Amino acid sequence: MGGMPPIIQISGLSKTYATGFSALKNINLNIDQGEIFALLGPNGAGKTTLISILCGIVTKSAGTAMVGGHDIEKEFRATRKMIGLVPQELHLAFFETVWDTVKFSRRLFGRPANDGYLEMVLKQLSLWDKKDSKIGQLSGGMKRRVLIAKALSHEPTVLFLDEPTAGVDVELRKDMWNVVRGLRDSGVTIILTTHYIEEAEEMADRVGVISKGEMILVEDKVALMDKMGQKRLSIILEKPLEVLPKKFAALGLTLSANGSELVYAYDSKHVKPDIAGLLRGLDAAKIGYRDLATAQSSLEDIFMGLVKQ
Numbered sequence: 012m013g014g015m016p017p018i019i020q021i022s023g024l025s026k027t028y029a030t031g032f033s034a035l036k037n038i039n040l041n042i043d044q045g046e047i048f049a050l051l052g053p054n055g056a057g058k059t060t061l062i063s064i065l066c067g068i069v070t071k072s073a074g075t076a077m078v079g080g081h082d083i084e085k086e087f088r089a090t091r092k093m094i095g096l097v098p099q100e101l102h103l104a105f106f107e108t109v110w111d112t113v114k115f116s117r118r119l120f121g122r123p124a125n126d127g128y129l130e131m132v133l134k135q136l137s138l139w140d141k142k143d144s145k146i147g148q149l150s151g152g153m154k155r156r157v158l159i160a161k162a163l164s165h166e167p168t169v170l171f172l173d174e175p176t177a178g179v180d181v182e183l184r185k186d187m188w189n190v191v192r193g194l195r196d197s198g199v200t201i202i203l204t205t206h207y208i209e210e211a212e213e214m215a216d217r218v219g220v221i222s223k224g225e226m227i228l229v230e231d232k233v234a235l236m237d238k239m240g241q242k243r244l245s246i247i248l249e250k251p252l253e254v255l256p257k258k259f260a261a262l263g264l265t266l267s268a269n270g271s272e273l274v275y276a277y278d279s280k281h282v283k284p285d286i287a288g289l290l291r292g293l294d295a296a297k298i299g300y301r302d303l304a305t306a307q308s309s310l311e312d313i314f315m316g317l318v319k320q
Contacts, residue, residue: 024076049215095167120165
């Protein structure tokens with residue numbers, strides 16, 4: 012990126028509702044211009060709250076957030092003009108045409124008319140031949156595209172997609188991913204929320220994992236996927252071990268469950284473990300075991316591990 016300030020700068024951002032429910036706790040995050048950032052987490056983790064604050068729909072309780080160097084509260088109009096939001100719910104006027112919808116949305120943000128730009132957006136979203144159709148006549152997938160067109164109508168530099176492919180068929184999902192990549196190539200910064208690991212894996216440059224209102228990890232996607240490649244072999248011992256013999260510790264084994272389980276975590280992408288050799292070693296050391304189990308670490312496991320820490 013070379014010296015450009017982050018397009019989004021979030022510092023100490025928190026949201027506590029009147030009920031006392033703490034939806035966001037001290038979020039710190041910078042997002043660079045032109046990246047695709049996936050905000051990953053289970054439902055109810057705070058993803059939508061975070062987006063809603065940045066888009067001016069929900070007011071924050073503490074902290075600061077800047078978009079393009081402008082404070083989201085003090086300079087609300089400036090920041091809101093830079094942002095496009097594709098919400099989860101389909102809020103569209105049933106009897107309007109696609110063309111009128113995007114034209115109206117552009118005007119709403121005070122942008123001068125630019126039919127050429129709107130035509131380009133509709134073509135990019137395969138909606139151009141539907142421009143005179145009424146929204147109510149379109150399929151669910153097409154409606155979802157209209158939401159994106161609407162969000163892009165005023166030429167935002169930052170696009171938020173809240174669960175963009177929830178309930179969308181695989182074909183459309185791939186189309187949407189291509190659209191998102193095309194937007195990123197045109198210089199738009201994209202933040203998407205998702206609870207689908209494949210979506211984050213497929214799309215994102217970086218992934219932020221949010222759980223119970225806390226940002227528990229922000230990492231380069233490739234590094235995160237390496238962690239995802241971890242497999243675990245659990246060896247349930249007959250008798251608990253007080254201490255792990257040095258040669259097993261040297262192999263990267265650890266004791267858990269109060270010494271009654273040996274755990275071997277290895278990177279399944281790069282390592283083919285010698286499990287037979289390992290078991291022979293246990294026999295030789297007269298360490299009896301009752302059972303073996305292997306598990307691939309899923310995003311769930313990573314969540315759980317991170318949340319515990």
